[in-house]
Amino acid sequence: MYRENLSEFVNKYRFAHVPLARGDQKQILQACRFALWHQHSDELQSILMACGMGESEIIERKAFYLEFASMIGHLIILVPGLANYFMIDYIAEDMIDGGDPELAQAGFRLQKIISAAKNKEKKVRGKVVMPAMPELSAAQIDAYKKNPAAFIVDFFESNWEYDSDRSYGLAVVAELLALDPEDRDHTGKILMDALGRFPDRDEFFHYFTTTTARILYENDYKYWAALAIDVFSPLCGNRQSEVGQPTSPAARLDDQPQLPAELELAAIADVWKAEGADAAAKKAMERVKLTPGDAFAFGLLGHLYLVNFDIPRALACLSRAYWLEPDSAMVVFYLGQAFHAGYFEKQVDLCLARLHTLPEYQKEPDQYQLGVELFIKCDTPETHATLDGRPAGRCPLQMRGIRAGHHRIVWQLPGGRQHPYSVTLEDATVAKFRFHPDPGSVSHEISRSGSVTIFDNGSARLLSDVVAAYLVDDLASLPQPSVEDCLKRIE
Secondary structure, three states, X not given: OOOOOHHHHHHHHHOOOOOOOHHHHHHHHHHHHHHHHOOOHHHHHXXXXXXXXXXXXXXXXXXXXXXHHHHHHHHHHHOHHHHHOOOHHHXXXXXXXXXXXXXXXXXXXXXXXHHHHHOOOOOOOOOOOOOOOOOOOHHHHHHHHHOHXXXXXXXXXXXXXXXXXXXXXXHHHXXXXXXXXXXXXXXXXXXXXXXXXXXXXHHHHHHHXXXXXXXXXXXXXXXXXXXXXXXXXXXXXXXXXXXXXXOOOOOOHHHOOOOOHHHOHHHHHHHHHHHOHHHHHHHHHHHHHHOOOOHHHHHHHHHHHHHOOOHHHHHHHHHHHHHHOOOOHHHHHHHHHHHHHOOOHHHHHHHHHHHHOOHHHHHOHHHHOOOEEEEEEEOXXXXXXXXXXXXXXXXXXXXXXXXXXXXXXXXEOOOOOEEEEEEEEOOOOEEEEEEEOOOOEEEEEEEOOOOOEEEEOXXXXXXXXXXXXXXXXXXXXXXXXXXXXXXXXXX
């Protein structure tokens, strides 16, 4: 009725106010949206006046006023001038004063939005806070898939602190989903354009879904991130299959908390140089707890684990870093080093292929060599060796991180005999050279795979079994570790 004759619709409720029938209540909410987007300001003011009721009447119509507060909050975020319309602030006050906890909470949220709209020059920053994961049945999840706007209202808006940017994005999506079918093309495009330029709805909802999942994941809510993808991915149409992949939206630097100087990444690196990897790792652990969305903090911690050959935790940290910054050559490089240390050839190749696509690598490929693991051995005990003229130690020798290219090995036998040998090493390989003094020959083996046995609490296990979840066929399928996963030892 409101679409055919809005004035008649307004007159119907001018004195009757909000009826108890849910169907009529839904009509009032949609009429508010219609009046705003079609610029019927007088009629919108009249509808808002009709929604002004006493505290007991508001409680009697609780479901309506919860939806009303949510909708009006969205509309004020999108059109701040709406905060100056008469009656809205009074309704918020009456929702608070009535004594119902849910209505009061919704009223307080609405008041905060009104205040922010009246001071729109001031940016408001809020934290992303989520409750423990509820036990949702398959039917409940299916219901949210059919009504994703309800998921936004029930879980994000009721828990996230108000934030000028994030709340705006949520308001855009919630109101886009609430539009009448007749308004989806014209008004829908206006709403989508508020967040950027998108060729179609599939692209828009892909952006929203992946960005929302990333926000949750970087705040250490990985299970909520997975649920958000499950609920919102049907909106993505032809791009639905892509939403489970890592994304790199622009980071919001002011989301980072104030850090003590000793937990800055440069300070942790200084501790590493002065006191060793163990001391630096302790600092890095403190750091990642404070900045769960900082890929480079996890990259540093993962690298420190790798120095101590703690490959399971290194892979956890570097996988989290990859989910946060998949376009960072440094993150992919460190991830490749961790796989290389475990002799996981297939995953090394995945990292190398990804590296080759990244601009940072293309500018300076020599800076991203994974290195060669070099073994130098001899049949004669007490033999020493030099590498490129520098003493390497007594055989057998194992050296990691040797740069690819031409090198010269010299075996120095106990009696003074020397045997020089020139080699060309290929990056990301394991190279083994053994000198046999009697025939005066060198045998060699170049490989890229192998097996590692690790010992924990007196038991021996294959590394490949311990980190099986990380041995993927596609980097987009890497696990999404939580902060706790990155700190605890993998059992």
